[in-house]
Amino acid sequence: MNPAIQDQDPAVRAHALRKHFGPVLAVDDVDLDIPRGQITALLGPNGAGKTTTFDMLLGLRAPDSGEIALLGRRPRQALDNGQVGVMLQSGDLVRGGTVHELLRAFAALHRRPAPLDRVAAQAGLTSLLGRRVEKLSGGEAQRVRFALALIGDPGLLILDEPTAGLDVTVRREFWAHAREFAASGRTILFSTHYLEEADDNADRIMVMTGGRIVADGSAAAIKAAAADRVIRCTLAGAVPCDVLEVPQVSSVEAHGESMLIHSTDADTTLHALLRAYPQARDIEVTAASISDAFLALTAGQQTPVPAVAANRS
Amino acid sequence: MFTYTTFEIRRTLRNIPFALYTIIFPAGFYLLFTVVFGGASQHSYAAHYMVSMGLYGTIGAGLTGIGTQIAFERRGGWTKQLTLTPLRPFSYLAIKVGSALILTLPVIILIMAAGGLVNHVHLSFWSWLLLVPLLWLASLPFTALGIAIAYTFRDEAANGVTVIFLFLFSIAGGLWIPPQVFPPWLRHLAELLPSYRGADLGWHVVDGHQPFTSGTLIFAAWLVGLFAIAGWRFRRAT
Numbered sequence: 019m020n021p022a023i024q025d026q027d028p029a030v031r032a033h034a035l036r037k038h039f040g041p042v043l044a045v046d047d048v049d050l051d052i053p054r055g056q057i058t059a060l061l062g063p064n065g066a067g068k069t070t071t072f073d074m075l076l077g078l079r080a081p082d083s084g085e086i087a088l089l090g091r092r093p094r095q096a097l098d099n100g101q102v103g104v105m106l107q108s109g110d111l112v113r114g115g116t117v118h119e120l121l122r123a124f125a126a127l128h129r130r131p132a133p134l135d136r137v138a139a140q141a142g143l144t145s146l147l148g149r150r151v152e153k154l155s156g157g158e159a160q161r162v163r164f165a166l167a168l169i170g171d172p173g174l175l176i177l178d179e180p181t182a183g184l185d186v187t188v189r190r191e192f193w194a195h196a197r198e199f200a201a202s203g204r205t206i207l208f209s210t211h212y213l214e215e216a217d218d219n220a221d222r223i224m225v226m227t228g229g230r231i232v233a234d235g236s237a238a239a240i241k242a243a244a245a246d247r248v249i250r251c252t253l254a255g256a257v258p259c260d261v262l263e264v265p266q267v268s269s270v271e272a273h274g275e276s277m278l279i280h281s282t283d284a285d286t287t288l289h290a291l292l293r294a295y296p297q298a299r300d301i302e303v304t305a306a307s308i309s310d311a312f313l314a315l316t317a318g319q320q321t322p323v324p325a326v327a328a329n330r331s
Numbered sequence: 332m333f334t335y336t337t338f339e340i341r342r343t344l345r346n347i348p349f350a351l352y353t354i355i356f357p358a359g360f361y362l363l364f365t366v367v368f369g370g371a372s373q374h375s376y377a378a379h380y381m382v383s384m385g386l387y388g389t390i391g392a393g394l395t396g397i398g399t400q401i402a403f404e405r406r407g408g409w410t411k412q413l414t415l416t417p418l419r420p421f422s423y424l425a426i427k428v429g430s431a432l433i434l435t436l437p438v439i440i441l442i443m444a445a446g447g448l449v450n451h452v453h454l455s456f457w458s459w460l461l462l463v464p465l466l467w468l469a470s471l472p473f474t475a476l477g478i479a480i481a482y483t484f485r486d487e488a489a490n491g492v493t494v495i496f497l498f499l500f501s502i503a504g505g506l507w508i509p510p511q512v513f514p515p516w517l518r519h520l521a522e523l524l525p526s527y528r529g530a531d532l533g534w535h536v537v538d539g540h541q542p543f544t545s546g547t548l549i550f551a552a553w554l555v556g557l558f559a560i561a562g563w564r565f566r567r568a569t
Contacts, residue, residue: 076415098417106415110407114342126334127416166412 027090029054029174029205030075035084037070044070045081046229052207052222054089054173057200059216060209061240062226068209069107071226072178076104089174100128100170105163107178111151117162118147125169132171141165142195157188164195175199177208181215193219213312217241225312232307246306247284249291251298252276265290280306332426335418339430343396353395353434357388358441365450374452375538376509381446382462382533383506386526388438389470390501394493396431397477402489405481405568420569428474432467439466458536465542469529472550473500475557482561482568500526522546525553 030052037045045067052058060068073079075086077093088096096102111120121138125131138144141164146154154162160180167175180196181189197219200206210216216223217237225233225240233243246268253261258272261279266287271278281287284303292298344350361384365377401424404410413423443459446452454462476496480489501507503517504526510518521527528550532542 078411078414097415100417102415104412104415106408106411108408109412110409112342112404112407112409114345115338119338119341123335123338124416126332127413127418129417170416 027087028052029056029089030207031085031087032071032075033085035071035074035086036082037067037074037079038082044229045074048084048226048229048231050075050224050231052205054205055200055203056221057197057206057208057219058222058224059220060207060224060226061211061213061216062209063211066211066226067229068226069178070229072176072209075176076102096174098129100130101173103167103170103172103175105167105175105177105180107182109163111154111159111162113150113152115151116147117143117149117151117154120151120162121147121165121169124166128170130171131169137165137168140168140195140199142191157184157191160184160188160192161195164192168199173204175204175206175208177206179209179211181210181212189215227307230307242282243306244312245282247281247287248304248306249279249281249284249287250277250300250302250304251279251291252300253295254297256295261291261295264294276300332418332422336426336430336433339426340433343400343430343434349395353388353392354438354441357384357391357438358445360384360387361442362445362449377446377450378452378454378537379509379534381442381450381452382466382537383509383530385439385442385462385466386469386530386533387501387506388442389435389466390473390526391497392435392438393431393470393474394477394480394497395490396434397427397474398480398493399486399490401427401478401481402484403486406486414569420565424478424565428478431474431477435467435470436463439463452537454537458539461536461542462533465532465536469532469550472525472529472553472557475554475561478561479557479564482564500524504530506530523549525550525557528553 028051030050032048032050035045035048035050036043048067048071050071060071062068070079074081074084075088075093076097086093089101091099091101093102097104115123118134121134125134125137135144138147141161143158143161143165146158146161149158151159151162164180167177175196177196181192184192193215196206208220220237223233223235223237223240224231233240235243252275254275256275256277258270258277261267261270261277264279264287266281266283267279268282269280279287279291288301288303361380365380401410410420410423414420439462443462447454447459473496477493480492480496483489484492503521504510504524505513505521506526510521510527513521528546531544531546532550535542535544
């Protein structure tokens with residue numbers, strides 16, 4: 019195939035992905051379209067369907083339906099060419115060898131491996147090559163796993179919760195290496211359930227919950243959207259385009275007299291709405307689905323706000 | 332695949348307990364039961380028991396090297412990492428079986444050295460040479476068993492099942508206690524087992540006969556049967 023045309027294929031393209039496990043719909047009609055050269059985060063709580071999505075992208079699980087292309091190729095083909103490097107969520111390294119021996123043996127399985135010196139430097143392993151694998155700390159083992167992902171000289175890295183279980187310093191070190199890799203025009207798609215990890219490192223965040231992508235945009239846009247609320251009410255005699263004029267309203271859906279009003283600040287909108295439409299009834303305020311996702315992300319933490327602050331310090 | 336196989340062998344040999352247990356232990360056991368507890372003066376016993384312990388060691392190295400190791404690597408996610416490379420599951424299996432076979436070489440050589448140098452077992456050059464591939468052949472049903480275990484049980488469970496089968500087949504097959512001293516019923520049972528029939532190939536050679544008899548058909552049946560099961564478990568799991 020013409021390489022010039024190949025280069026225009028997006029790094030990841032998935033269309034209408036679906037996957038059931040028994041009665042549970044783990045991935046529900048997911049579309050991904052990720053151009054080359056971006057760092058994209060797939061942000062979501064545990065059980066959102068992130069790992070299942072990645073497993074399907076990598077051909078480890080067959081989707082019930084949907085289409086997948088990595089760099090314009092079928093997943094298996096892209097992996098065999100070494101174009102896609104992967105860090106799986108769980109991955110014990112085999113013991114008994116040195117880091118260098120492990121990397122060399124792993125490289126030998128690839129058709130066109132990258133030079134080991136370069137991979138070691140990219141992963142920050144140059145001083146650890148002689149170390150036995152079983153003597154590595156958690157952070158060092160993570161760097162070895164990152165090096166394994168780089169060995170095929172990939173244009174696309176898929177990292178499934180690459181820093182889960184690591185402390186803040188190690189996490190930051192890891193991202194310094196990963197961002198350096200991405201700076202050479204390559205693509206990274208990673209999953210995380212740390213909001214600040216996505217915020218700090220991704221150009222783009224896709225929020226996933228309940229098997230669906232509920233938001234997609236820059237970190238700033240996503241965080242703003244997380245504050246969104248939906249006001250549901252019955253407004254006799256109101257016109258949707260007038261309701262749109264109420265402060266902080268971002269969109270209005272009308273079903274007869276019943277309205278779904280999206281607001282970026284529910285308090286302000288509601289006060290203004292009741293002044294303008296005293297006849298409003300059946301009022302109900304709920305979080306938008308992206309807010310649900312964020313609530314779930316912070317639900318595991320005892321004190322959500324200080325925890326975020328502490329992780330940043 | 333060559334580089335990866337070499338890596339497998341090197342890192343297995345560095346696992347000291349594994350190396351002691353699988354490589355040194357059978358030769359030590361052989362010397363214990365021939366030299367220390369007597370019996371080495373009878374040439375036939377020393378030669379027969381050399382074959383028995385050689386097969387016990389080969390089976391042990393194969394079963395643990397394949398069954399336990401693959402099960403652990405599957406559980407730890409390493410095999411999943413390998414499926415994301417151009418390496419196919421079948422090639423991975425071939426590497427495991429190949430390195431396990433190579434790792435049985437020191438087991439066999441050590442026991443033969445003990446037989447020849449300590450117990451003065453006299454065999455023709457060709458008989459010595461023939462014993463190596465015969466012991467490999469005799470351990471193949473257990474290679475298949477190891478594969479079946481690896482793709483059926485999880486790490487610790489696989490290890491347990493491996494050890495149970497190793498002792499069951501070794502003892503009941505007359506590898507530890509010579510089948511000549513078995514009660515008749517146990518002797519009849521032993522003669523149906525692949526461990527007995529595999530060792531029988533070597534026993535014939537040290538007696539100066541050719542290895543294959545009509546009993547070899549029993550061995551062949553086990554070989555085919557266990558490989559069929561191994562293939563079924565492997566295909567289901569990958």
